[in-house]
Structure formats: C-alpha cells, structure tokens
Amino acid sequence: MKIAVCVKQVVTREWPLRIDDAATWVQDRDASFEMNEPDAYALEEALRLKERHGGEVVVCSAGPARVAQVIREALARGADRAIRVESDRLAAADGGMVAEALASAMRDEAFDLVLTGLQSDDQGFAQTGVVLAELLEIPHATIIMEVQVTDGTLRVKRELEGGWFQWVSMPTPALLTIQSGINQLRYATLKGIMAAKKKDVRVVEPSPDLTPHQEILELYVPEKGKQTRLIEGSPGEAAIELVRVLREEARVI
Amino acid sequence: MIVGGGPAGLSAAIRLATRQQHDGGEPLSIAVLEKSRQSGSHMLSGAVLDPSGLDELLPDWKTRGAPVETQVRGDRIYYLTERSQLRFPPIPSSLDPFQNHGAYIISLNRFVRWLSEQAEAEGIDIFTGFAGTDVLYDGDRVVGVRTGDRGIDKHGERKGTFEPGVDIHAAVTIFADGVRGNLTKTLVQKLGLDGPAPQTYAIGIKELWEVPPARLDAGTVMHTMGYPLRSEEFGGGFIYALPEGKLAVGFVVGLDYRDPLFDPHMAFQRFKQHPLITELLTGGEMVRYGAKALPEGGWYAIPRCHVDGALIVGDAAGFLNSMRLKGIHLAMKSGICAADAAFEAVRAGDVSASALATYQELINTGSVRRELYPVRNVHQSFGGGMLAGLAFSGLSLLTGGALPRGRLSSEPGHRRLTWMARYYRTEHPDPDVSSNAVKVDRAVTFDKLTNVHYSGTRHDEDQPVHLLVQDTDICRTRCREEYGNPCVRFCPANVYEMVPEDAGADGGTGRRLQINASNCVHCKTCDIMDPFQIIDWVPPEGGGGPEYEGM
Numbered sequence: 027m028k029i030a031v032c033v034k035q036v037v038t039r040e041w042p043l044r045i046d047d048a049a050t051w052v053q054d055r056d057a058s059f060e061m062n063e064p065d066a067y068a069l070e071e072a073l074r075l076k077e078r079h080g081g082e083v084v085v086c087s088a089g090p091a092r093v094a095q096v097i098r099e100a101l102a103r104g105a106d107r108a109i110r111v112e113s114d115r116l117a118a119a120d121g122g123m124v125a126e127a128l129a130s131a132m133r134d135e136a137f138d139l140v141l142t143g144l145q146s147d148d149q150g151f152a153q154t155g156v157v158l159a160e161l162l163e164i165p166h167a168t169i170i171m172e173v174q175v176t177d178g179t180l181r182v183k184r185e186l187e188g189g190w191f192q193w194v195s196m197p198t199p200a201l202l203t204i205q206s207g208i209n210q211l212r213y214a215t216l217k218g219i220m221a222a223k224k225k226d227v228r229v230v231e232p233s234p235d236l237t238p239h240q241e242i243l244e245l246y247v248p249e250k251g252k253q254t255r256l257i258e259g260s261p262g263e264a265a266i267e268l269v270r271v272l273r274e275e276a277r278v279i
Numbered sequence: 280m281i282v283g284g285g286p287a288g289l290s291a292a293i294r295l296a297t298r299q300q301h302d303g304g305e306p307l308s309i310a311v312l313e314k315s316r317q318s319g320s321h322m323l324s325g326a327v328l329d330p331s332g333l334d335e336l337l338p339d340w341k342t343r344g345a346p347v348e349t350q351v352r353g354d355r356i357y358y359l360t361e362r363s364q365l366r367f368p369p370i371p372s373s374l375d376p377f378q379n380h381g382a383y384i385i386s387l388n389r390f391v392r393w394l395s396e397q398a399e400a401e402g403i404d405i406f407t408g409f410a411g412t413d414v415l416y417d418g419d420r421v422v423g424v425r426t427g428d429r430g431i432d433k434h435g436e437r438k439g440t441f442e443p444g445v446d447i448h449a450a451v452t453i454f455a456d457g458v459r460g461n462l463t464k465t466l467v468q469k470l471g472l473d474g475p476a477p478q479t480y481a482i483g484i485k486e487l488w489e490v491p492p493a494r495l496d497a498g499t500v501m502h503t504m505g506y507p508l509r510s511e512e513f514g515g516g517f518i519y520a521l522p523e524g525k526l527a528v529g530f531v532v533g534l535d536y537r538d539p540l541f542d543p544h545m546a547f548q549r550f551k552q553h554p555l556i557t558e559l560l561t562g563g564e565m566v567r568y569g570a571k572a573l574p575e576g577g578w579y580a581i582p583r584c585h586v587d588g589a590l591i592v593g594d595a596a597g598f599l600n601s602m603r604l605k606g607i608h609l610a611m612k613s614g615i616c617a618a619d620a621a622f623e624a625v626r627a628g629d630v631s632a633s634a635l636a637t638y639q640e641l642i643n644t645g646s647v648r649r650e651l652y653p654v655r656n657v658h659q660s661f662g663g664g665m666l667a668g669l670a671f672s673g674l675s676l677l678t679g680g681a682l683p684r685g686r687l688s689s690e691p692g693h694r695r696l697t698w699m700a701r702y703y704r705t706e707h708p709d710p711d712v713s714s715n716a717v718k719v720d721r722a723v724t725f726d727k728l729t730n731v732h733y734s735g736t737r738h739d740e741d742q743p744v745h746l747l748v749q750d751t752d753i754c755r756t757r758c759r760e761e762y763g764n765p766c767v768r769f770c771p772a773n774v775y776e777m778v779p780e781d782a783g784a785d786g787g788t789g790r791r792l793q794i795n796a797s798n799c800v801h802c803k804t805c806d807i808m809d810p811f812q813i814i815d816w817v818p819p820e821g822g823g824g825p826e827y828e829g830m
Contacts, residue, residue: 040735040826042566056566056829058317058735095317213429213442219406 027081027175027198030137031072032128032158033065033100035093036148050242051118052148061096064143068204070211071173072141073104079175082106084135088127088232090114101222102214108227109135116232120240121153127232128154129161139180140201144169152203159201166201167194171208280449282411282424282462284313285322286387286607287593288455289394290336290614291621296401298622307625309403310447311395312426314410314801316822318395321457321801323485323571323827324387324607325519325527327351327379327500331646332611337397346389349521351379352498357555359506359516364555376602379500384519384527387607388827410818411462414589415446419470420631421589423448424462429820432741451621451630452589455614458572459803460595461817467582467591476579477691478597481514482804484547484570484771485529486730487830490563495520502604507549507715512536516550517604518559526559527830531604533575534769534808535692539699542713542768543804544570548724549717560723568725568733569827570771570802575601576689578648578655585635590617598647602654609647616641696810698761710763711777727773731798735826736772738797738819745819746774746794746805753811754792755780762810764790769808772798800825 037043037057046053061069072083085100087093088111097108111127119127132140140162142155152168159166171191172183184192185205214222257264257271272279281288288311295309315321328347333340340347354377356367370376395405411424423446430441454463458480467473495501495518503516513533518526530547550556574580574597581598584591592598592613599606620638624630642648699708708714719726738745748754758764759777766775777790801824806816 038735038737038826040732040737041828042733044564044566058320058826058828210438210440212440214408215442216406216409216426216445216447220404223404 027075027079027138028084028135029072029075029081030084030086030132030135030140031065031069031100031105032086032140032142032154033069033096034062034087034124034143034146034154035059035089035096036062036146039063039147045245045247049244049246051245054117059092059095061099062143062146062148064145064204064206066143066211067206067208068141068143069100069103069105070209071204072139073212074209075139075173075175081138084109084137086128086132087111088113088119088124089116094227097227098222099214101225101227102218103212104218105225107225110227110229111232112229113232113236115236118242120238121149121151122157122239123236125154125157125161126236129158130233131230133162136199138178138198140164140199142201142203144203144205155201155203162199162201164199164201165196166203167196168203169205170202171205173202280423280447280451281309281311281453281455283455283457283460283593283595284311284315284318284395284405284407285391285455285457285593285610286332286394287595287598287610287614288313288453289391289398290332290611291453291455291592291618292398292403293336293394293401294615294618295622296398296403298618302622302626304626307622310449311398311403311405312409312411312424312447313405313407314818314821315824316408316826317392318405318407319388319390319392320826320828321824322387322391323483323569323825323830325483325485325517325529325604326385326387326390326607327377327519327605328383328385328390329378329603329605329608330381330383332608332615335615336611343397344393346393347383347385349384349497351382351384351500352496353500354379355499355501357501357503359503359553359555361506362554364503364553377500377502377605378603382605384498384500384521386521386829388830408822410821411456412444412818414452414462414466414469415448416469420587421452421466423452427818427821431743431820433743435743438741450588450625451635453614453617453621454589454591454595455593456595458574458594459806459816463591463595464806466586466589470586472582472584472586474576474579474581474583474597476576476689478574478576478580479689479692480534480572480807481531481575481601482534482543482570482572482769482771482802483529483531484544485527485568485830486565486733487567488526488528488560488563488565490524490526490560492524494524494559494563495526497522503550503555506553507546508532511538512541514546516556518556524563526563528556528560531573533692534572534804535695537695537697538702538714539696539762539765540708540710540712540714540768542715544727544730544768544771545713545715545717548719549715551723552717557723565725565733567735567827567830568730569825569830570800570804572803572807573606574599577601577657578651584617584642585620585632585638587632588630590621590635590638592617598651600650600654602657609650612645612647613642616645616647693808693810693812696762696765696808699763700761708763710759713768727771731772731800734772734800735828736798736800736824737826738799738823740797742820744794744796745817746796746799747815747817748792748794749813749815751792752785753813755787755790758811759788759790764792766805766809766814769804771802771804772800774798775805
C-alpha cells in the first residue's frame, strides 16, 4: 500500500504563547517547534499499516524551510521518503491553502491511503484533511480511532460524541483524519536517525497563484469576565433559582 | 564518540572532521550523543563569549553566519547595598577581571545550534534525544557508553513502546557531559581521577527579558557584587543587553554557602527588586527562565582528563575561568585539544592513557593553562569572605598569580552548609521559610513554579524518577532536623517538596519528601549541594528536559 502522511510543524505546547506585534499570529521567531500531536499518531498508524501490509510511507509537509525538522523526525521514525512544499507564505496559512499546496504536490503520486491528523494544535480547524480529500477527489472519514485493511477495503472506527463509535467501510484510495491516542508512538532509533539522512526529500515550490482563503484580523487572549448576581427570596426559592441559573445560564451543572 | 553536544563536544567533533579532511587517511566515523530533544535545548549561560576558541575552530565563522553579533561595548561593575549602588570607576583593561575586550554577548542556545549545523555539514552524526547512562569498560579501559532504555513506566515496567538502550563502542570516547556530568562523575570515582582540590560549584539562575527600547544599549555588560548576598556568600548578578530590547538577567551564587535556610532563587528575586535592576525591568516581560550549575574550582580542581580510551572536556572537567566568568571558549579549546590528541592516537593505533596524554600536554602548553593557572586560587580565596577574596583577586591579577604563594585549601561546598542549630544558635527558625524569602509580585519577581513554566521543561510523566535519593528516611528525620531540608530551597525548579505526613510515623517529623521530577531543568545543583550526598542525578528518558530556546 502506498501511504501518504501529512504532518504539520507547530509551536510546542510548552511554549508560553505571546501575540505578535501585528496581533495576527503568535510570536514564533524565538519559538520551539514540534510535530503536531495528532499527525504523530497518523504517522505511527501509517508505519504500522506498512509493517502489516507492506508498501511505503511518504511524509508530506507544507510550510517554511524550518519544517524540515519534522520531516527529518518522521524519516527517522521510519517513513521512506518525503515531499516538502516550501514557502514562507505557508507559515500560518489556513487549512484550505495548505490543502491546495499539498494536493498539487501529491496528486501525481496516486496514493492508496492518505492519513492526516484530526486537527492542528495551533489553529485547530480540522479542515486540512477534509479539503485535501476533496481536492484529490477521494472519499474521507474523520476522527478515526482504528483502521483495518482487507483486500484493498478499509474498515474504520470513527469517534462520535458521548462515548459512541461508528464503524464505516470504504474503498481505497481514501483519506482518514486520525485522532490522538489511537496507538502508542515509537521512538526514533539510532539506526533510524542515521538512515534518515540518506532518504529522499523532494522539495517543491507551491504555485504562485496560491492565495489565502481566510485572513486573521485580530488575535487576542480570551477576556476574563467577572459578574456577581444576588439571588433574592427565601432560602428554598433562592436555592431553586440558583440551580436553574447554574444549569441553564452558566451551564456548569 | 562524543557524549554531549555542547560547545566542548561539538568543537571536538568539528575539529576531528577538520583534521580528517586535512590529514586524509581512513575516514573516521564521528558521532555525538546529546540528551536534549534538539541541539542546544539544554544550553544555558550568560553568555559573554570570548571568541578565541571559535577563531581557532572555525576561523571563517563570520562568513558562515555564526550567531555571534553583539560586541561588548560597555562594561559596568556595581557594588550594591539594599537601596543604592556604587559604580566602580572604569578599570584599565590590564586589570579588568572580566577581560571583555573583543568579546560578544550571545545566546548559547543559538550558538550551539549553529555549531551543530556546522558539524552536521561535515558529515558528523548528531543523535539528539539520547542520554548516555553507563560507561562501558574493559577492565579499566573505557570502550564506549550505553544509552538509556526508553519506554519504561514509572514502576520500572516496560511499556508497549519499549526501546532498549544501545551499547556504542568507540576507539576513543570523549566525555563532554557538562557540569557534574553523570558519566564523568562515575568515571572520576571509579578510576580515582580527582584533581588536587575538590571541585566547587555555583548555581546560575537566568531569565530572558524583553523590555521597552532604550533601557540599555545593546552590548552593555553589567555585573554586581554585594546585596542581596552577605559577605559569607559568594556570587553576584549580571545583566547583558542584547539587541531589540532583550536583556539576559541572571544571578550566580556559590554552592558553598553556610546558611541552610538560604535560597538562591530568592536571592535572584531580591536582586531584581534592587532599584537599579527594577528600573530596567519594569514594564518589560520575562520570556524565558533557566538554571544551571557551573564549575568554579579552577585549575587545581580539574581531574586527570585522559584515561585508557577516553578524554574529559569542557565543564565536565571544569575548564572555566571563574574570575572572567567565562567558560565557553575554554570548553571549545579543551574540545579542540582533545580532538587533536584523539586523532593522533587513533591514527597511531594506540589509544592508551599514555598516548592520550598528548591532550594534557596540549592543555599545559597552550592558552588554556596560560589563562587558568594565574587565577588558580581565586575562587578558593572567597572562602575567607568576599572582601578577602576581592583583595586576593586583585593581588593575584597584578602578579600573574605569583602572589600569594601556594595553593589555598578548599573543601567541597556542601560541607560548608551548617546545621540550623549551629547557624542560628538560640533562634529556632521555621524550616519551611527561607531566610531570605520575599513576597513575589509576578511582575518583576516570580515564584519557582511560574519560572519553571518559562523554562519549557517537559518530561514524559510515565517514567521512573530520575533523581535517585538513596535513603528518603534521612529526609524526613535527620535532614529535616539538622538542615531543614535545604533541597527545597537550592533546587531552582521546585522538584523537591516536603509534604505533610503523620507526625508520629516511625519517628518522622511530620513531613516526607515528594519529588516532582518532571519539573527538573537538569541544573545538577541537588547532586552537588545535598549535605548528605545521597541524591544521584541520572538522565531521564532521552529528549526530556528544558527547552532553552534563545537563552
């Protein structure tokens, strides 16, 4: 099976975030970066599928030159080769734009399966995978908890709300967006790191026509509010009113 | 094989590659092991760089785009009292204790990352995320190191992702595992390599600030003495001004203080509360935090650094000039000397201690000894109090170290820590309150937990505790009574906490030790300063630790 995994490089979760001077993105010049967490699980799932069914794993990423870091990490963990779409314009791009950049670089490869993380740790739109599937004209399923492959057919477990799951069968080629925690992440080994240096990384430039679909107008820290309300009435009435307010207005119980 | 990807280890690696290119012959395979997730993540220093080591290693560093840009332009030394300060008049450069002429203010994190890029471009393998946990021997000959197992849970059981450690054998192993390096520590103990004097240490605590423009010109270097330390404590503050309103603000305290209730982190807060410093920081923002021990013992505290099959370089050996407050250039030079010795030895097919003794000769006949020998007694002299130390330093500088004569005796710093009853005599202080406690305002001053957040420290929570306390019963009984659990105070990352327990339990004092290992910033202070010497710092799972981006 020829599997593609799309990974995004994001600012590490431990990084104390600050908003940049233009108030449209976080200050990331001095930030420390890592692989987006759900994408790491997608990569692990791809490696496990390859181990079971054979084939190759191609890691794909779009962003400025610094994303070479996560590509290298993925290759050290066992991906076979990589495609990197490089442009500074992709640094904080919206999901649609990233999907277009990836789609044009991936289309000719005719992958059997494309895995992405469910969403990114930074913007969290959960759109890149879905839009990418549309652009590649293949079906997709989201929030995947388990993947089974038999004779070119997929059976996948989707996470619904409230502890419910849904099993879906679908043909390949297809795209799945993987939920965090679906498997246990492996470590890069010394051998893997050495081998990664020799693996092929195809660097492509995105089309000059690529334009954003969204614009971040302003980024701000959530405003903290504080409100005091006195509930009148007898203790009994006040208690009933208090429960109603907590349940219906504050929605905390 | 080089263990540790700091300035010393990477200099050794790059020098080996350069020698290889220059001298030809059978290609050497050169590998660097580094415990941090990315190159440079665990690097912490002031930092003022004397570029002489860099000039020697990569003379074309400017065209290679080294992140070494901010030249030191103004050097100010202050003596602080609680409310005011005295600025020392400009000192003629021959007597300037720091010798900052031609030096640069750098981010050691950035510098080391750049060095690692230079090394990788030479084809050197740098394995980040791998800690060396054991030295491999054949008899007394070092034959390599073992990396740590990964994927062990907090009960010591294997997880599904278990990845066993690997034995890496090498003709020559260069230990560059930094101050109080976990491997160098066992190597020195096993082979009895101690220098004539015990190593003494200090702890440096640093924050990176962004302040409104024009507070301090980039290139300005400030050092302070005096407040908040008393004359019995060694150390002082520093502020180094980087471009774009960035200030490196730090405080260094000798790990040989006597007061068991003293807290170095509190001393740093008090330093920032001084009007001279508060004025620079107010309205700014603290953006990074870190702490690291540094070796201050000087020339006589350096162990024998060559053994069969191995060499010790950099802070691991103690190549630091405590009078100039600089060690990066000496770390680099020691790495270069070690690489030259190792290269010759491997080529000659003899990696015995006597063949590797070339390293010692290169150190002795070169600029490392020329710089360290004249100041060999400076730190020890401060053992007699700060004024005696200052007078000594001056005399020592004037005479090139010839006077006063001989070698001052010194003892390991943790032995100077005094029992509470002896230090406080008739008073009965609360062991849960630091003697120099201040109330933090979370604007200029911070508590340890807030600070730790800004160190970017991260460890997998489900792994064995990497701070091995041999006997926690001592913590809840003797240590609490005698020293009031100083670990709670000397740890700058809130790793050690004494939490309530049933007072009557087995003769306890009502508190027991809790170790918050995932806060650890790998500074090594606990391993050094524990009065009972029962704390062993061993590396956590590779990749864990602080993230000193930009520090």
